Amino acid sequence: MVSSAAASYALALADVAKANNTLDATTADIEKIEEIFSDPGVFDFFNNPTVDTEKKQSVIEEIATSSSLQPHTRNFLYILVDAKRIDLINEITKEYEFVYNTLTDTEMAVVSSVVKLESQHLAQIAKQVQKLTGAKNVRIKTVIDPSLVAGFTIRYGNSGSKLIDMSVKKQLEEIAAQLDLGDITLTCVRTRDSCT
Incomplete structure (x- = not known):
């Protein structure tokens, strides 16, 4: 506060x-x-x-x-x-x-990535955030975060309440979650008469 x-x-x-x-x-x-x-x-x-x-x-x-x-x-x-x-x-x-x-109707977006992103990529991100928020201006703040493995995340909105996660870390977490035995569902293999 x-x-x-x-x-x-x-x-x-x-x-x-x-x-x-x-x-x-x-x-x-x-x-x-x-x-x-x-x-x-x-x-x-x-x-x-x-x-x-x-x-x-x-x-x-x-x-x-x-x-x-x-x-x-x-x-x-x-x-x-x-x-x-x-x-x-x-x-x-x-x-x-x-x-x-x-005062300037500006949306702040914090972009975290493993390596410094090229300015043209940051410009594309700014355009996308502008489209999502309708803000007149978008300011990008960059953060280097090695834990992401690759890719990037974008935080925007009131106090960074919205997140777009394009990181490999997130993809790996999703794969790990899918591999969790509790979440595995068996698929039905069709034979001529029934599912086995």
């Missing part, structure tokens, strides 16, 4: 981005931030109360410069550090994505 504070921060950032006509660029910034803060070392550094605010701001400046973040995204991170709410960053990035998708 996303906290109301995280939702408020995400909405405020989206409002600033919309006012500056930089919704898409801000979304790209948020994806970079999400990746940076997914590193437990980075997250722990910013959540450590013994590290002073100036040091945290100096690291934010480095992150903003190296990731080419927009000024308002950098300022947003400063605000979170000053307000001691940087601990909400992961919730805020998820909530911002939801706000962006709502």
Whole structure:
């Protein structure tokens, strides 16, 4: 469950981005931030109360410069550090994505595959998801998942509630289920007079 504070921060950032006509660029910034803060070392550094605010701001400046973040995204991170709410960053990035998708009538589809898919395959997947959902736009997020063996899965809909599974793992699970002795049905072999 996303906290109301995280939702408020995400909405405020989206409002600033919309006012500056930089919704898409801000979304790209948020994806970079999400990746940076997914590193437990980075997250722990910013959540450590013994590290002073100036040091945290100096690291934010480095992150903003190296990731080419927009000024308002950098300022947003400063605000979170000053307000001691940087601990909400992961919730805020998820909530911002939801706000962006709502504002732009965008469907988010998460495509998991064993290897990186070619861009033309991702474009076909996006077209298919658009057809299924009627959304104006489709954004694809890719995830590498070696457990799938081969093929891919697509999660979309409200909180990833819908799944299209085109993985070999699923096919193997279905074959295993069919081979389960409890599910075997004997077929009838016809002879001239009866079934034997």
